[in-house]
Amino acid sequence: MDAIILQILNGLDKGSAYALIALGLTLIFGTLGVVNFAHGALFMIGAFVAVTLQRIFGLSYEEVDPDKTDFLGNPLVVDKPYVEKWFGADFGAWLIDWSVPLAIIAAIPVMLIVGFVMERGLIKHFYKRPHADQILVTFGLAIVLQELIKYFFGANPIQTGAPDAFAGSMDFGVLLGFDPNVIIYPYWRLVYFLFAALVIGGVFAFLQFTTFGMVVRAGMADRETVGLLGINIDKRFTLMFGLAAAVAGVAGVMYTPILAPNYHMGMDFLVLSFVVVVVGGMGSLPGAVAAGFLLGILQSFASMNEIKSLIPGIDQVIIYLVAILILLTRPRGLLGRAGVMED
C-alpha cells in the first residue's frame, strides 16, 4: 500500500509538469490552430530564467585569500557576491537562496515577450500552412533555441536548488497512519504540485470568468463568427500565445530544483506532452490536464520493480501503449470534441 501511495505522489509532480506544458500546447492549438513543437523549449527557457537570476544574484567581485592557494599554487581568489556587499550579508544570502521562487517574477514578463516575438516574428506566417509545415518550423525553432542556451550555459546540468526552507522531505506516511520513514516526500515536490494546481486553476478561472476569456473561448469555438462581430480575435489569440508561453515558463522555473536544468530538457518533455494532448483530446483544456496527471501516475507505476519484473521495459513504453489504447477506443481522446483536426 505504501508503495502505491508513493508512486501516486511521484506521478503527481511529474503529471503536474506534463499538465502545465500540455495546457499551454492546447491553448495554442485551440486558439491559433498551430501545432507548436517549440513549446518544450519555452519550458526550458523558463528554467534558464531561474538559472540566469541565480547567476545575476551570484555576480561577484574577487577577493584574494592570502591563507589559501589555487591549483597553480597562487593565492586563492575568492568570489564574493555583490548582493551581499550592497544589501548586507543576510539579505544578500536570502536573495541567492530564494532565487528560484523570485525567478517567477522575472519569468512572467520574459516569457510573455518571448511568446510575443515568437508568434509575431515567425509562427503567424504559418497559420494557413499545413500542420506538417508548422511542425517542421517550430521543431527547427526549438533546436535553435536549445543550441543558443547551450552556447551560453554549456551542456552540463546546472544545479539550481530550492530555498533552504524547502530542503529535505516530509514524512507523509505518518499523516496517513503509516510507520515513520515509510512514505517520504520532498517538500519542494509538494510545492510544485500545489503551484501547478494554482496555475491551472488560474488559467481556467481567467478563461471562465473574464470577458477576455469568454471572447477567447468563443473564438476557439467559432473564430469566423466572433470576427464578424467586430472583435479583433487575432490580437487576443496573440496574447493567449504569450500566456501559454508564460505558463510553460513558470512551470520550467519551478521544476529546476527537481531536475537540474540542461539545454535539452524541453525536448525530453515535449514528446510526452504531445502524447498527453492527444490522449486528453486535441483542443480540450480539461482533457490536457486530466491526461497529464493520468499519464504521470501511470508512468510512475510502470517504474515499480514488481511491474517491471512482470513486463521488462514497460516503464519506457507505458505512455505510448495507453495512448494507442485510448485512441483505439476513443479516437478523439478522453475529452476531445468533434471537428478538431478532422477536416
Add this chain to the structure above:
Amino acid sequence: MSKSNFTRRGLLKTGAVSGAGLALPTIFTSAASAFTNEPTGGTVTLGFNVPQTGPYADEGLDELRAQELAVEHLNGMGDGGMLNTFSSQALEGNGILGKKVQFVTGDTQTKSDAARASAKSMIEKDGVTMINGGSSSGVAIAVQGLCQEAGIIFMAGLTHSNDTTGKDRKANGFRHFFNGYMSGAALGPVLKNAYGTDRRAYHLTADYTWGWTQQESIQASTEAIGWETVNNVLTPVGAGDFSSYITPVLNSGADVLILNHYGGDMVNSLTQAVQFGLRDAQANGKDFEIVVPLYSELMAAGAGENIKGVYGSMNWNWQLSDAGTQAFVKSFGEKYGRPPSNSAHTCYVQTLLYADAVTRAGSFNPCAVAEALEGFEFDGLGNGPTLYRAEDHQCFKDVLVMKGAENPTTEYDTLEIVEQTPVEQVMYEPNHPMFGGDEASLGECNDGA
C-alpha cells in the same frame, strides 16, 4: 581477301605497353597503401573524435583542450608538459618521426552512429593515422570496431565498461582509462572500512554496456566484503526524473544505494536521492549511505553539495602530487585557466603514448605501433608505473578512490583523494569471466593493406 594489320612486333609492343599500364596502378597502389593513410608529406594528421554537441559536450571540450595541448607539446611548442617527465625519452618535440603533427576533430554527439560517421570521415577524407577521444563506452566500442576494419589505431578516451578491453577488445584498440572491475576492486576495501561488512546494497544502473559491467563489478566486490545485494534496477539513460526508481529504495530493506550512473543521470539521481531524504535516513539501525562508483570532476561540480562525503573512484585527479601531474596541470592551467579533468588527462596521455610508440617503432604502420604499445611499461604520466598489457590492450596502474569534499573552496576541488589503490589490487587475468573469459580475443592486427 582481307589484310590484317597485326604483326608479331606490333603485338609484342602493344602487349608490353598494356601490361605495364595494367601493372602501373598496382605498383602505385601497393606503394601508396603499405598501410592505411601512410603519411607521405611533412605532416601527419591525428583525429580527435569527441562529443562536441550533446549532453557530454563540456567533457568533450575539455578533451579537445588536452589534445590540442598534446599536439603543441609534440611539435615543440609550449613548456613540453609531460614530455619532460615521461619515462620514455623517444619524443624530442619535433613532431612524430620528424613530421609536424596536425589534427582534425569530429563530433561523436555521444551517439554510436554519429561517432562512427565522423570517424569514417576523418579516416577517409582527412587521412588520419589514429583516432582518439570520446566519453562513452557505447561510442568507444563502436569506433574501435570501425578503426579495426579500417586499419588504423584507436586510442580510447573516457570509456569505463569492462567490455572495451573485454569481450569487445580489438587488436587495433588501446585503453589507458581504468574500468568497472578496477573501480570495484579499489572501492571494496574502502567501503568495508567506512561502512562495515554488514550492509545491504540497492543498485540503480544505467541500462547499457557501461552500466551493466560496472554494476556486475561493484556487486562482486561488495559481496566479497560481505554485503548483500538487495536489488538491481535498470534505468533508462537520460531518464531525468528518477524519483519513481528511488522511492522503492526506502522500503526495500537496503541501507546503501549504489548509483551506477554517469554524467547528467548521476547529477539527477544523486540530487533526487538526497531530496528524498536518503542521506539523512536510517535503515537496519545504520546511517543510510550512497556510493557513486565512477566520478568525473565536471559532473561532481554539477551535483553541488549533494556529493559531500559520497565515495567513488577516478582514473586520475589533478590534485595528485607526482611530477607528471604537476607538469600537466601547470601546462594546462596556464593555457586554459582551469585544472584538467580526468577525461582530458587520459586523452592527452593517449596522444603522447601513440606518438611515442610510432617513434619507437620507427613507423606509422598500425601493426608496428601496436607491437610497440603491447607490454610497454612507462612512468611519469601521472598514474605512477603503468603497463599496457599485451593480451587485452588495457593499461594497469594505480586507481584513485575519491570522496565528495566537505568544504570545497572552488568548483574544482569538490572531490578529494581518499586513497591511491595500488595496481596489484586491481589486476585481473586477461581471461577473467567479466572480460569475455577464454573466448575473448584481440584478433589480428589490421594495417589496412
